[in-house]
Structure formats: C-alpha cells, structure tokens
Amino acid sequence: MLGFIKKDLFIIKNNLKFIGLIFIVYLLMAFTNKMDVTFLLPFLSVVLMISTFSYDDFNNWNAYAVTMPKGRANIVKAKYLSTLILLVISTIIVTIISILVSLVNKKPINYSELLLMMSVTMYTTALVLVIMYPIIFKFGVEKGRIAIFILIFGIAILGGLFIDYINLSSVVKLLDKYWQIIIPVTGIGLIYISYIISKRIVMKKEY
Amino acid sequence: MKNIIEIKNLVKKYDNFTLGGLSLDIPSGCIIGLIGENGAGKTTLIKCLLNIIKKDQGEIKIFGKSNYLNDDIGVVLDNMFFPEILKPYEIGKIMQGIYQNWDTELFNNYLKEFELPTNKPIKELSKGMRKKLEIATALSHHPKLLILDEPTSGLDPVVRSEVLDLFLEFIQDEDKSIILSTHITSDLEHIADKIIFIDEGKIVLNEMRDDIIDDYGILKCSKEEFKNIKKEDIVRYKQNKYNYEVLVKNKKEIKKKYKKMVIDNITLEELMVLMIKGEA
Structure with a gap:
C-alpha cells in the first residue's frame, strides 16, 4: 500500500511547479493582510489530490493497480491516507504562516482562535473530500464532476426548503460550545463512512 | 507437467459480445500465445484472469488458488497504465512499496539494458520505451507467471527480438510460464510452445505450436x-x-x-x- 501513497505523492510533487505561482500569491496576500487565506492551502491540497485521480483515470492506472497484491483494497486505503497526510502537512504550513504573519505584523497571537480556525478549515476540507471521493471512484473525475455538481445543487435546494424549520441559532450555539468534540468526532465518522462506501465501489468496479 | 492456470466454463457477457464457456488448462514451463482478431476476446480473457473485470460464471484458478493475485504474477496491459507524469526511477520506488519481492537492482539493470532515461517524465518517452519500462517492471518482482496483453506492440523489430529473448530467458526455469496475446503472430512462431486461438469469444484452436506447424x-x-x-x-x-x-x-x-x-x-x-x- 505504501507504493500507492508514494505514487500519489510523486504525482503531487511533479505537479508542484504548477501551483508554485499560486503559493507565492498566497504568501503575498497573507503577509500584506489583504485577505484571510487560512483556507486556501488545505483546499489546494484537495485540488492536488483530485489531480492524482485525473492521472489515474487518464492513464488507466487502476486497471493495473487492481492486479497487484490486495490491489483493490489498497487503492482506496492509500487514497484516503495520502489525503490525510497532505491535509496535515498543509494545515501545519498554514499554521506556521499565520504565526509568522502575526509576528511580522507585531500582532498578538491568539492560539485558541488559531486552533479553531485550523480545525474548521480541516473539517470543511475533509467534508469536501468525503462527499467527492466515492463519487469519483464510482464515475471517474470527468463524469464525477457532473455528479458532484448535481449533488451540491440538490443539497442547496433541500437546505433552502428546510432552512425555515431549523433553529439555526441553537445549532450555532451548540457548535460554539462543543466544537472541540463535534468536529473531530463527526469528522472522523464521516471520513470512515466515506471510506467504506468508496471501498465497496472499488471492490466491485470493472476497469 | 503441473497446471499453472485452470479455467473452467468461464463466461463474461456484454451487450454485444460474450466470452462464452471457456475451459482451459495452462501447464507450467511454457509460453502460451493467445491469438485472434481485434475484439475476439483476448483482452477480455486476460482482464478476467487479472480480476480487472468480474466474470459472470465459471472458475479460475492460478497456482491452484482462486484468490491468486500476488507477487508471483507479472503484468503488462495493452494500453499504457503508468501515470505519465511519473518518471521511471519513481516507478521503481513505487513498486518497492507494492511488491514484497521487488528487486531494485534488477529493475535498474533493466533500465540500463533498455537504455531508458531514469529522470524523464513517462509522457516524454516513446511508445516503445514505455513498453520496455512496463516489461521491466513486470519482470522485476521475480514473478512465476507473466500475463501480457500485446507486450510487443509498438516495438521496432530489434527491440522486439530483445524482448522475446528476455521472455525465453525467463522461461528457462521450469516453474515459470508466460501467457501473452498478440497480433504479431510471427513473434509466436519463434517463442510460443502452445497456441490458443480465440474467435468471437470461443476457443477455436488450442494446440502445441509444433503440432500446428507439422499438421x-x-x-x-x-x-x-x-x-x-x-x-x-x-x-x-x-x-x-x-x-x-x-x-x-x-x-x-x-x-x-x-x-x-x-x-x-x-x-x-x-x-x-x-x-x-x-x-x-
């Protein structure tokens, strides 16, 4: 399985020069306080992970990968693990940059706020992933895009229909009070469910 | 001779094509050539063998087991399958993390022998070079069985004969076998021990090459x-x-x-x- 993770990381490494420019712009914006950019890097890691799916699809890697020892199970396991690795790395980078920005601008560093920011960023990024991965495993990146669009559109419509029936302020209060528990528990739970669904899809899929 | 592959009544149905009721025993220690026109079912058979597609019926055993995908099988598929952004040396590193028997030294030797650049993205390699990289990869984890779909397509005659020699060298060990499909039937005249001819999803001929040529x-x-x-x-x-x-x-x-x-x-x-x- 380690090999599959290496494959994703090599693809990302070889792709890095393409996001080098984005990274420079990001740094400029961060240090000049033009924008709060904490979210950008973890999201970029999602984009990079999706690019690994694109290469897998484009060159039919999975047809080959399933012929390897425990290939099908490892394809999925490795994809989730490389994502986690990338997410953790990018969150650490963002944290360091945020601290540096505060130091350069001689602002006091609010560590609890920073922790909250990082948690929320990682959580939303993970949410994007858990929704996208099973769809991409099922349909591939190209068709998956359409499916994801339909899904998000559907959620938006449903949300619009039911928003009046939900007491938003109580939800916010609950989140505000218990986010230290809610975020990790639901985060890990959702990732696990997504992983199980993806695995089921890949175990049955024909390449 | 022991059978390395045993296939009983294998069926795979598509809307417009059926690989129908194939039964086949493949002995160890020989090279099996799979021939047939485009769309005859060669790739479907190979994909069923490799669990890339799921069979509808029947039984496949390799090395006597139904759950057989492991280090002992080396694979080359008909289409390019390495992400083209990767470089040959990265392929080596990746495979090291996949195959327990991966032999880095052997792989590097093949890269040298085939004159493959180690640090160039695969997309910049010629079709023949890519094929050589795939063959080197398939050989570098010391498999006992090679399953190869069109391994010589896109290779010029010189390289093709090099590759065929490699296959002959591989087969010197009695425990090893190769099953390969090809359009280039002249390749098989040099190396195959047995010919399996598939037409419209059925086996129409399954005989030793020498018998075919003699008979x-x-x-x-x-x-x-x-x-x-x-x-x-x-x-x-x-x-x-x-x-x-x-x-x-x-x-x-x-x-x-x-x-x-x-x-x-x-x-x-x-x-x-x-x-x-x-x-x-």
Whole structure:
C-alpha cells in the first residue's frame, strides 16, 4: 500500500511547479493582510489530490493497480491516507504562516482562535473530500464532476426548503460550545463512512 | 507437467459480445500465445484472469488458488497504465512499496539494458520505451507467471527480438510460464510452445505450436482441382481471384492423397486468416 501513497505523492510533487505561482500569491496576500487565506492551502491540497485521480483515470492506472497484491483494497486505503497526510502537512504550513504573519505584523497571537480556525478549515476540507471521493471512484473525475455538481445543487435546494424549520441559532450555539468534540468526532465518522462506501465501489468496479 | 492456470466454463457477457464457456488448462514451463482478431476476446480473457473485470460464471484458478493475485504474477496491459507524469526511477520506488519481492537492482539493470532515461517524465518517452519500462517492471518482482496483453506492440523489430529473448530467458526455469496475446503472430512462431486461438469469444484452436506447424498445411489449387478435393479434407477454404486456398489438417496424409497438388507449410498468420475469413 505504501507504493500507492508514494505514487500519489510523486504525482503531487511533479505537479508542484504548477501551483508554485499560486503559493507565492498566497504568501503575498497573507503577509500584506489583504485577505484571510487560512483556507486556501488545505483546499489546494484537495485540488492536488483530485489531480492524482485525473492521472489515474487518464492513464488507466487502476486497471493495473487492481492486479497487484490486495490491489483493490489498497487503492482506496492509500487514497484516503495520502489525503490525510497532505491535509496535515498543509494545515501545519498554514499554521506556521499565520504565526509568522502575526509576528511580522507585531500582532498578538491568539492560539485558541488559531486552533479553531485550523480545525474548521480541516473539517470543511475533509467534508469536501468525503462527499467527492466515492463519487469519483464510482464515475471517474470527468463524469464525477457532473455528479458532484448535481449533488451540491440538490443539497442547496433541500437546505433552502428546510432552512425555515431549523433553529439555526441553537445549532450555532451548540457548535460554539462543543466544537472541540463535534468536529473531530463527526469528522472522523464521516471520513470512515466515506471510506467504506468508496471501498465497496472499488471492490466491485470493472476497469 | 503441473497446471499453472485452470479455467473452467468461464463466461463474461456484454451487450454485444460474450466470452462464452471457456475451459482451459495452462501447464507450467511454457509460453502460451493467445491469438485472434481485434475484439475476439483476448483482452477480455486476460482482464478476467487479472480480476480487472468480474466474470459472470465459471472458475479460475492460478497456482491452484482462486484468490491468486500476488507477487508471483507479472503484468503488462495493452494500453499504457503508468501515470505519465511519473518518471521511471519513481516507478521503481513505487513498486518497492507494492511488491514484497521487488528487486531494485534488477529493475535498474533493466533500465540500463533498455537504455531508458531514469529522470524523464513517462509522457516524454516513446511508445516503445514505455513498453520496455512496463516489461521491466513486470519482470522485476521475480514473478512465476507473466500475463501480457500485446507486450510487443509498438516495438521496432530489434527491440522486439530483445524482448522475446528476455521472455525465453525467463522461461528457462521450469516453474515459470508466460501467457501473452498478440497480433504479431510471427513473434509466436519463434517463442510460443502452445497456441490458443480465440474467435468471437470461443476457443477455436488450442494446440502445441509444433503440432500446428507439422499438421496444418495450405493447399493452393485451381477451381477444377478444388472440385476434386473431398469435403472432409477441407478445414476451411478461401476463393481468391485466380485460385483456391484450402486449409488442410494431417498434411502428410493429404499429401499422399492428392499427389499432384502442392501443399505448403502454413504460418500462424495464414492459419488465422483462413480460420476467420475462410468458409467451412
């Protein structure tokens, strides 16, 4: 399985020069306080992970990968693990940059706020992933895009229909009070469910 | 001889194509050539063997097991399958993390032998170089069985003969086998021990190569002469503009029977064309 993770990381490494420019712009914006950019890097890691799916699809890697020892199970396991690795790395980078920005601008560093920011960023990024991965495993990146669009559109419509029936302020209060528990528990739970669904899809899929 | 692959009644159905009821035993220690025209079912069979697609019915055992995908099988598929942004040395590092028996030194030796650049993205390599990289990868984890779909397509004659020599070297060990599909039937005339000919999802011929070359012949004759040939002696025939080509079996007996006619040895290509295009 380690090999599959290496494959994703090599693809990302070889792709890095393409996001080098984005990274420079990001740094400029961060240090000049033009924008709060904490979210950008973890999201970029999602984009990079999706690019690994694109290469897998484009060159039919999975047809080959399933012929390897425990290939099908490892394809999925490795994809989730490389994502986690990338997410953790990018969150650490963002944290360091945020601290540096505060130091350069001689602002006091609010560590609890920073922790909250990082948690929320990682959580939303993970949410994007858990929704996208099973769809991409099922349909591939190209068709998956359409499916994801339909899904998000559907959620938006449903949300619009039911928003009046939900007491938003109580939800916010609950989140505000218990986010230290809610975020990790639901985060890990959702990732696990997504992983199980993806695995089921890949175990049955024909390449 | 032990059987390395045992297939019983394998069925795979598609809307417009069925790989139907295939049963096959493949002994160890030999090279099996899979031939047939495009869409005949060669790739479908190979994909079923490798669990890339799911069979609808039947049983496949390799090394006597139904759950057989492990280090002992080396694979080359018909289409390019390495993400093209990767570099050959990265492929080595990746495979190290996948195959327990991965032999980095052997892999590097193959890269040298094949004159493959180690630090160039695969997308910049020629088709032949990519194929060589795939073959090097398949060989570098010391497999016992190679399953190869069109491993020589896109290679020039020089490299092709290099690769075929590699296969012959691989097979020196009695425990090892190769099953390979190809359009280039002349390759098989040099290396295959056994030929399996698939047409429209069915096996139409499954014989040792030497027997095919010894047994089958091609009889060329005029229309009048053709009329004198008994129906039971004709396997297939094809009417050309000026003559008839008749595929015959038991060449030696046929030669005695029709002394005036010329019976040539047959190539696998001629056999394939007559079997598919000829009339029975």
